[in-house]
Amino acid sequence: MELYDHQKIEKKWQKAWEKDGLYKTPDLPGRQAGKPKKKKYILDMFPYISGAGLHVGHPEGYTATDIYSRFLRMQGYDVLHPIGWDAFGLPTENFAIKSGIPPQESVKKYADRFEEQIRSFGFSYDWDRLINTSDPKYYRWTQWLFLQLYKHGLAYKKEAYVNWCPKDQTVLANEQVVDGCCERCGTKVEQKLLNQWFFKITDYADRLLADLDGLDWPEPIKAMQRNWIGKSEGAEIEFEISDSKVKRFVILHGKHGTSKLNFIPWLKSSLEKQGYEVQAPDMPGTEEPNDLEQADFVQKNCKLDKNTVILGHSFGGIVALRLLERGIGVHGVVFAATPMSSTFLDGKVRRTVAEAINRGFDFEKIKRQTDYVKILVDSTDTVVRLQDGDILADKLNSLKQLFAGTVPHFCGKEEPALLEALTSKIKVFTTRVDTLFGATYLVLAPEHPLVDQITTADQKNYVINYVIKSKEKTELQRTALEKEKTGVFTGGFAINPATKEKIPVWIADYVLMGYGTGAIMAVPAHDERDFEFAKKYKLPIRQVIEPPKVINALTDISPAPDGIFGVLPTDLESDCWIGDGTLINSGDYDGHKSEKVRMQMTKEFGQLKIQYKLRDWLVSRQRYWGAPIPIIYCDDCGKQAVPEKDLPVLLPTDVDFLPTGESPIARSKSFHQVKCPNCGQAARRDSDTMDTFVDSAWYFYRFTDPHNDKQWADKKQIKQWLPVDVYVGGAEHAVLHLLYARFITKAFRDFKLIDFEEPFSKLRNQGLILGPDGEKMSKSRGNVINPDEVIAEWGADAFRLYEMFMGPLEDSKPWNTTGIVGLSRFLEKVWRHGTRHPELDSGSSIKIHKLIKKIGSDIEFFKFNTGIAAFMQFLNENKSLSKQDLEVFLVLLAPFAPHITEELWHNFGHKDSIHQQPWPKFDEKLIEDKNVTIVVQILGRVRASFELPAGTSQQAVKDKAISNANVKKYLDGKQIIKEIFVPDKLINFVVK
């Protein structure tokens, strides 16, 4: 008898399968032969390839999907089971910075090594469909995807704060910031405002949330996504600023404008209705305006003082600047669509705006003449350039705010953005509108656009200091680390719409600009954070909710459960009640319950608002090793999409990787300079690359048609294979990857590129494989198991079986170096059976039918560990097997241990592959038990058990039971008051 030599056998069959194309994906499943479609798409989360090579965690999920794929093929399904490489990203780029080796080169090495390692497991991947996200043939379509989103308005650019390391001159991902410092050099990380591309995933928040219900995914993963999306319903309420300073507004129209044109009549009457004095002069020379002449006119005809706010629309903004430059002091200036470049689009002709701008301004002086400045930019503007807002903001140290005008250039009959900017009510979001009467102050985030406007002169220094300090803090520092709340009073007040009281407006960084409106109403009596803040700064605390009374129906439950009384506040001086209750100190609402009045109070004081925690997806990376963003900037035409025929936008190779503050590809002349696709003049490319999560948000589509160079994938192929039937991977991707892939799928459905909503019908997680010490494997701990060594010693089949046998797939479990011996022994035992050449028998046994049923059901439910136990038990209990039974046994085992079973199958004289055998069927009738074990219990305790034919009647079971000696002992002198009979299982006597 030959010895079981896994090294020889495994290599031999891997070669043979490759040669025979055993795992090639069938083309256009079902359609060709005209039979009904019976496809399955079984997918692993493709690995992020790195120099570290394969980890023992990778093959866990891969083995599970391999077993499942083989099982399905044997059942007659057409199966798509592909693999590929996630290859763009930081680790490879950092290695390039250190070593000088281009990422293209190291990625090729990584890919080769990963392929070799994965192949050594004998997985049934279709290697013809291998993809690599860093291949131009792939990222061409990643760029195409970006353009699809851009064309449909789902990709946009805006200013965003990012983590910035001033020493390395680079942006850092959140994960690269450790304790507020740069992971690489230890420098304190700052927040920097940069112009970044975003995908509008928030448009899909409601659908991403609602559609989770229909997915066969692990509940914890769904819960994490729900949590991440973070829907809450509440009220948006406006608080008027109690600003006695502002008495009048002066509205200055632009070129071609008059006081009767555009929004001016509407704005004037709206402001007058609110009791303000409004001046909207018709300025001279409106067709060819002169800033000095118009400024003279305004100075002469309008009242301008510290109680005045100027609104300058378009060229009117230039006039406003000129007025301030002359030393005229006002309370505030609002610029709307003000041009700052030397030319602007006058009708269809581009011409010099005005000498005004060429003359220049004394911005330092201008800044001193006003308490605040607001710069409003219309994102749909076709007259002035969007970057003009940036220029002005830079000169005036102010933030620009982007709006969409109702008509481009804010030329609508009504422009609410302008009215809002002038009157400046503070909008807050609250889920507890029932506590409105208890709102004793407001708090703004330090970045809130109204901060400058509200802050009074005497508080200005404190506020500026505080805002600067909080800018230095990272998001992490602002939230987790510093529990102590800090803040500063602005000097300004607002009106509580319910009580009509004047309440102070504070700034504090416990309020986040990124959620809700960036402002809150503080109800210290009923919110822990507000309570803490109010105590520290001695702000008023007013109770408006009475906690519910404890119902004393608990007296008959004794003792009362712990904690039932503990939740009640005993003393509002030292604690606050955050639950619902009965309203007090709330006018007409007194005596009503929180939940009852919320809707009514929302209607009276504000409006219903649904708020999500989900933010738009920031995809810009100032990095080299990613897919370049396919956008071109032209001075005249603005942002231009790279035409699809010009894709891919290739990564340049004439770059060095040292971090200097811009994306490395910005310094490549060959890359950066380009002709505008619209007008042909010199323009420049976007020099950022895309987040690698964009690459992986669509790779499962590419697998259906990986070599297509005409489109991302053929529509027919997508329709054939998608959605993915089973997707297996780690829970660490619960939120980002899975959410992004769902978002892209929904967006593409809306673009009519596909016709389904959800990409992954069924998801299963694999758990972590820990080191032998029960800790997470890591180089520094020295507890890393190398899969190559394990395969060399024990073989791929033993490795696969061991990882499946360790425990439930989704559990984290430690690697036990001696544990694999058991699986190796099992395979040796299989080998001995298989090389024994047993006799044919008259038919297959009942036992093997039971095994067929057990294995089939265990694979179906991903219970591979108990399946393998069943194989072992079967061999333990059946010392000699007939040829029929043994062959069935091998076929059942083939998906788990493909090499040894193939070898033994051929040993039996078969010429075809065991992996192409049909999955055995079992006879349900045959495996019904003829005899069953009946358990006899007395008061629920087992006192005897015996075998009886299945279906024995209660009376017969009882007769047999009470004749048992041990049972008799327990029944002696007792009276049976009740019998519980479970047919074929047990009889239980309740005695007295």
Add this chain to the structure above:
RNA sequence: GGCCGAGUGGCGGAAUGGCAGACGCAGUGGACUCAAAAUCCACCGAUCGCAAGAUCAUGUGGGUUCGACUCCCUCCUCGGCCACCA
């Protein structure tokens, strides 16, 4: 702090309302062997008992039930995710 998951022999785990510890590892004893390896057989939660059997035992304490590892409540421990989300 919030949400979620888990706690069973020396170890990995099995059993989702009906004989707790399947299967494997480790361990003990035996067979084979000059010996060892491999293999095979037996034992393998604790306590009592010659045995039959009994009692205790699935993190803690309670509850529901004829019967609870399993369902409900309290607490403890560990793990994961989120974290001042108004």
